[in-house]
């Protein structure tokens with residue numbers, strides 16, 4: 275699992291402060307061929323599948339109580355009399371990697387008795403989003419929730435204003451901590467960063483992603499991390515308002531009551547009570563070129579697509595993609611390929627979701643465009659996304675901003691009856707962890723089962739369905755305890771949850 279998620283997050287290998295020479299090779303027209311169905315016999319049957327019991331079936335029922343509840347320390351170690359200095363971190367990666375980095379930064383500030391400077395979010399080379407912390411997260415809420423745990427400042431005081439990204443980018447600096455090992459211990463910080471704080475009054479750690487261990491930390495530090503990720507980090511009001519509007523439109527679809535008003539705030543309060551709320555599934559589909567190329571799998575787009583992805587791999591990773599040593603069939607039989615939109619559609623159909631299911635597609639850019647999701651749309655005609663549910667005026671503040679778009683999807687994902695992801699990446703792990711904390715249903719595709727099933731060209735729809743249902747019985751959100759080395763953000767129990 276953790277190896278897969280690393281494989282699927284190639285961006286964590288890009289170092290901070292390297293010049294961004296990562297321009298995407300331009301997409302040629304020919305790689306956008308309409309992909310052929312790779313599973314035509316299954317697809318034909320799936321399209322004719324009968325309706326189940328609709329939203330009354332067990333499939334949609336909330337998770338039963340599993341005997342665990344959120345558990346965060348109510349009494350914290352008090353704020354130290356004096357701060358040891360300012361802690362600055364620079365965070366790369368996408369939204370979810372940055373969220374984890376923020377939580378780790380709070381924990382490290384606590385370990386060091388330092389004052390945390392609101393983390394700097396790097397511009398991501400692939401997604402090109404220059405949003406700051408305050409553009410995405412409610413900074414006053416963040417500071418307020420953590421006020422009894424650590425000191426936080428929005429900006430450095432005048433005397434330290436020289437400590438900027440530009441300052442560290444141009445020369446070796448004594449206040450920069452550059453070699454924090456991956457998953458460093460609390461002691462490592464006490465031995466290596468505390469002296470910098472003591473000498474200079476400030477330490478800037480970069481890179482900082484994945485730089486704090488998940489094991490052998492005091493429970494108060496673990497619970498502080500959970501408090502940050504599940505409580506202190508909330509999105510700015512305009513992102514939450516748009517998210518609420520999308521959720522409301524999924525629950526109360528238009529056409530079943532009066533025409534949709536563009537004033538979503540009023541609409542949210544007006545229409546409740548007229549209609550029974552509908553249930554919906556959020557499907558996270560990360561299927562961008564970066565990931566398609568990195569997986570080295572064949573996605574059915576023919577020769578042009580294969581060449582385009584190989585060229586992309588060469589340009590970005592100079593052939594250092596481990597998976598490309600294997601054939602597509604080898605990768606698939608081991609369940610190492612992200613599910614295609616068609617495959618995730620077949621999986622949902624086999625699990626029992628019928629064509630009346632409301633599906634919200636949480637996705638940034640689908641490699642190959644609308645053609646790649648046409649099969650999924652055929653299976654689930656009531657599929658929606660940000661664009662189909664909200665006008666461009668409503669989306670103007672998030673337009674073109676990858677992190678804000680992801681934040682809206684995250685928010686809708688946290689308000690859905692069911693969440694499922696087509697590939698085990700950072701977004702998947704983040705939602706799995708957060709929904710575990712709140713005991714919400716989350717389906718985890720059994721990649722090891724699905725790989726061989728999809729390779730089996732003689733399997734019938736009913737055999738496929740039976741194998742899928744059996745192979746997912748324990749994958750609907752049943753709580754799994756964290757094992758050593760696993761992330762506390764994906765597995766919040768037992769560190770941040772206790773027996774109810």
Ligand SMILES: *[C@@H]1O[C@H](CO)[C@@H](O)[C@H](O)[C@H]1NC(C)=O
Nearest residue numbers: 353354355358385386387468
């Ligand atoms: C932080 O403060 C606490 C409480 O004041 C103290 O016990 C601890 O030794 C301090 N740690 C560091 C690294 O200064």
Ligand SMILES: *[C@@H]1O[C@H](CO)[C@@H](O)[C@H](O)[C@H]1NC(C)=O
Nearest residue numbers: 321322323324629630655656
């Ligand atoms: C679902 O499928 C049934 C028959 O298989 C069809 O009658 C119905 O119109 C479909 N519903 C939608 C929303 O496409």
Ligand SMILES: *[C@@H]1O[C@H](CO)[C@@H](O)[C@H](O)[C@H]1NC(C)=O
Nearest residue numbers: 726730731732733734737738
């Ligand atoms: C394909 O599935 C069928 C039905 O489950 C099974 O009998 C057969 O052995 C499978 N073939 C392979 C190559 O796994």
